[in-house]
Amino acid sequence: QVTLTESGPALVRPTETLTLTCTFSGFSLSTSGMRVSWIRQPPGRALEWLARIGWDDVDFYTRSLRTRLAISKDTSKNQVVLTMTNMDPVDTATYYCARGPTSGDYLFFDYWGQGTLVTVSS
Amino acid sequence: DIQMTQSPSTLSAAVGDRVTITCRASQSISSWLAWYQQKPGRAPQLLIQRASSLESGVPSRFSGSGYGTEFTLTISSLQSDDVATYYCQQYSSYSTFGQGTKVGIK
Numbered sequence: 761q762v763t764l765t766e767s768g769p770a771l772v773r774p775t776e777t778l779t780l781t782c783t784f785s786g787f788s789l790s791t792s793g794m795r796v797s798w799i800r801q802p803p804g805r806a807l808e809w810l811a812r813i814g815w816d817d818v819d820f821y822t823r824s825l826r827t828r829l830a831i832s833k834d835t836s837k838n839q840v841v842l843t844m845t846n847m848d849p850v851d852t853a854t855y856y857c858a859r860g861p862t863s864g865d866y867l868f869f870d871y872w873g874q875g876t877l878v879t880v881s882s
Numbered sequence: 883d884i885q886m887t888q889s890p891s892t893l894s895a896a897v898g899d900r901v902t903i904t905c906r907a908s909q910s911i912s913s914w915l916a917w918y919q920q921k922p923g924r925a926p927q928l929l930i931q932r933a934s935s936l937e938s939g940v941p942s943r944f945s946g947s948g949y950g951t952e953f954t955l956t957i958s959s960l961q962s963d964d965v966a967t968y969y970c971q972q973y974s975s976y977s978t979f980g981q982g983t984k985v986g987i988k
Binding site: 867 | 883914916918924926927928937969973978979981
């Protein structure tokens with residue numbers, strides 16, 4: 761059974777760095793073809809894909825936020841970590857981690873975590 | 883970046899009605915399109931990938947079609963459990979989601 765769970769601070773101050781952790785089970789990021797992404801959703805708005813990391817350590821970012829994002833993995837802990845620098849109130853959103861398909865290098869997502877709401881406010 | 887535009891933004895239909903949602907891409911994406919269902923307070927659920935491939939466990943009343951720049955998601959007989967927001971997503975070049983279509987019961 762595949763599960764993903766996001767964790768991190770609920771409140772972040774403007775200009776701070778956000779660190780989110782995705783802890784997963786039911787698959788391994790050391791298995792060829794496995795990839796995990798982060799996606800966010802501001803309240804009442806659409807989804808936005810942010811970043812992806814694969815079993816091969818190849819990372820991939822949305823162009824608009826490339827300079828603020830970093831994604832990494834700890835295979836032994838079954839975790840993927842996303843950091844986002846210089847947080848702003850417009851970054852207030854529910855942040856999801858999600859798994860990519862097991863076959864093929866495609867950027868859609870077959871399993872999602874339940875999401876974690878991050879509010880940016882002073 | 884490829885823009886995805888969904889229509890309508892909201893719709894209400896009766897139980898048993900046929901419902902169609904349209905998604906248009908700003909440039910050709912071949913068949914690299916997925917559809918998701920998101921219920922309030924829940925994570926999105928993948929319904930369809932590669933424009934028309936139904937995911938395992940998804941009811942057969944859901945279907946997808948299209949190629950290039952125009953795509954549709956059809957619910958052949960709307961059920962109360964289908965009340966949700968539906969999103970299309972292109973994965974031809976990076977990834978972009980549509981703005982969503984909220985489906986309700988009349």
